[in-house]
Amino acid sequence: MSKIKIFLILSGYQLTWLMCVFGEVLYQSSLPGLMTGIIFLLLVFVNSKNKKRFFYIIFLISIIGYLFDSILVNLRIYDFNTSVNVGVLPIWMLVLWPSFATLFDEILVFLSKYKLIALMLSGSLGPLTYYSGDPLGLIDINNSIFFFILMIPFWIFLMLFYLNFLLRLRFN
Secondary structure, three states: OHHHHHHHHHOOOOHHHHHHHHHEEEEOOOHHHHHHHHHHHHHHHHOOHHHHHHHHHHHHHHHHHHHHHHHHHHHEEEEOOOOOOEEEEEEOOOHHHHHHHHHHHHHHHHHOOHHHHHHHHHHHHHHHHHHHHHHHOEEEEEOHHHHHHHHHHHHHHHHHHHHOOHHOOOOO
16 A cells, blocks of 8 residues: 555544544534545545455444443443434544544554554553543543543454454455
């Protein structure tokens, strides 16, 4: 994969994340994140080499992430302070999880050679990303200890699932 494509996908995901978070924090609106995420996902999908594999990875990672977030909100481990929810999660999570999952399609492939580093990065960066929403007022973490006890293994599991299952899938 070209370095330009890697840069564009990483930048597109970061822009989507920023628009979801700061659209909500600054404007109390889900629209900036939703629109950015939809455009980003469409562009990545159109330019993906293997659309079937892309869709499968995006679907599985997104479902797992969305369910996990829903469970933690229902357990009152954390709550989102957002303008529009679908179920118990912000509506922009419908584009944020798939946008994050685009990284698994082609970008994070290099981590298969560095599994320990991949697990350490996933187990630390995933929870810290959520935790950064607390000082911004986007998320209220009601129990920090349980938050980290549940988040760290989840993010490690997600990376293991990717490295040991999704990465091995072959679609023709």
